[in-house]
Structures are given as structure tokens and as C-alpha cells.
Amino acid sequence: MKKGIKPLIASLMLPSLLMLGACGNNTDQTGGEGKSDSGIQKRTLRAGIGLPKEHPEGQGLVKFKELVEEKTDGKITIEPYFNAQLGDDQKMVGGLQAGTLDITIPSTSPLVGTVKQFGIFDFPFLFNNGEEADAILDGPVGKKVLDKLPQHDLVGLAYWENGFRNLTNSVHPVSSIEDFDGLKVRTMQNEVHLDVFKKLGANPTPMPFSEVFTALEGQTIDGQENPLATILSNKFHEVQDYLSLTKHVYTPFVFLMSQMTWEQLSEKEQTIIKNAAVEAGQYQRKANRKANKEALNKLKEKGMKVNELPQEEKKEIKTLIQPIIDKYSKKYGEALYQQMSEQLETIRNKSE
């Protein structure tokens, strides 16, 4: 075997081996005893995310762990895995569907291949602020989308926040539509994002989050787009010179549990887990907004050249990409999109 090939194989196999470990332990805990309809059984639930522990998503998962272990007197323990140790988002979601992993909290964007309705949250410039996003996601529209998950062996317990996305690249500042021209931009595996960046003249490449830093470092792509806290906590400033404050899309996280795991839980356990996911989500949203506010100055201190995308350019982009929204709102459900638009209009009228 070629020298050096063994470490490569080992590193590729690690997420699967860890996932199998998760599967074995979980089955041991609950295998022969079946479902208890009242009490709380001793069990370990394994949760994987793609971001670092110090990112607000990681802090939210730690909060969830504390809440569950406190409310079950330690009978249920949560074992967190960070930094895509168990694989990228789609691989971890597949683990939930296969019953080899219990919990993951991905962005909704790469889930559109499973539940297409998540795609309505990917429309550019949809929300003006986090409060609007909370109202939609925690309201009837967000619930309707979560209700599609059980038919895909998944249970959605809460929405958390990834946040408003901004563009970084290593070529030049982006302050007009023309500046997108030819930029090799990594996007999430999401058809709306791909179509939008193509329409702007960029050359988009869909890629799992776990591969982005290496691709930027190797300059196989020029740029990527993410919320500021994600840019900072993943050290993208080390391989990107320019940060353009576009806030072009708001991305939710969704707290997912394997339906196989969920159905093993008693009603009491389900209530504790659900309430902990919601409470940790409120905590995570607050932490995320604080971290994103603070990240901008830290990124400037680390040498990133920062510019705003002017409002008139944003208006021009909105007009340019409207046919994409028309196309996908039909695909994802005209009535659902209409309901979301009407709820947003009501919120905005009240705030005037």
C-alpha cells in the first residue's frame, strides 16, 4: 500500500467509526427494555454538529446537554460531537434517518433535497432582522415545514439561528453586482443559492461546510458566504482578505432528532427533550446575535478589509433575482410562501 495512504483512509473512516460507536451504545441502553410509557430510562444520546464548540451553536448544544441532564437527574446524558467529527451535515442527517445517530442541528439549506419546503427560507433579503425570522420560524409557517419531517424518519424540535450571511473572498471587495462577476464562490448544497449566485454572474460551487477551509486555503475557490460568527470561529480570515457585508440570506438551524430514537422515548422524556431544545434555542439565538455583533470588529482587527454592499445594489439584486423567487415559491408551495409573506407584512405594518 502506498506510503501515507493508511492515515488518509483512517481519517476518512473516523466519522463512520464514531457514528457506529454512537449506534452501538445507544442500542445497548435501550435495546432489550423497549419503551417505558412513564418514567425516564438511563440512556446516552449522541449529538453531532459541524461547527466548533466555541461557536454559539456549540454553546447552544452544551446548554441543551446541561438542561437535559439536570431535568433527568443525569439519567439521560447527551454526548456532543463538534467540528463535523461525525461527518458533514448531510451525512449526519443520514445517520439520524438510519438510526446510527440521535441528534444533529444543521442549517435548513442543505435539507431541501429531503424537505423542499425548507427552501422558502433561502430567499435573499427575506427577513429584515432576527425578530422577523423568529416570528416566522416559531409560527405556523415554520411548524408546517417541521411537520414534513416525520415522513423522512426525522423529528424537528426547534429552530435555532445560524444568521445573516456575508460574502468573503480573496480577489477584491464586492460593492456592486459587477463585482460578483466570475468569482468562484462556495455555496451550501442548495438550488436557490446556486441559482442566485449564477444570476449575479458568479461561478458557484456547492460544497459541504467541512471542506470549505481547505478549498479556500488551496484557492480552488475564491470565496464563501456565512454569518460573521461562523467566519471568525472557523478562522476564514486566515485565508480570505475581503469581507463584504451583504446580509444576503438569513439561515436557520433546525434541531433534528432521529425518529427511531424519538419513538423509543417515553412521553415524559419526549417533553423534557423538546422543552430543552426550545429553551436552548432561545439561549443560542441570543448568544448568536451577540457573537455576530462582536465578530465584525474582531475580523477587522485580524486584518480583513471590510466593505458594505450599498442599499441601492441590494435593491437591484432583489429585482434581478425575483424570477428565481417566483420559480421556487411555486416549487416549494405557493400557499406557504403567500402565508409567510402575509405574516411578514402584518409584522411590518404593526411596527410602523
Ligand code: KDG
Ligand atoms: O454544520 C455546520 C453547518 O450547518 C453550517 O455552518 C451551515 O452555514 C452553513 C454552511 O455554510 O454550510
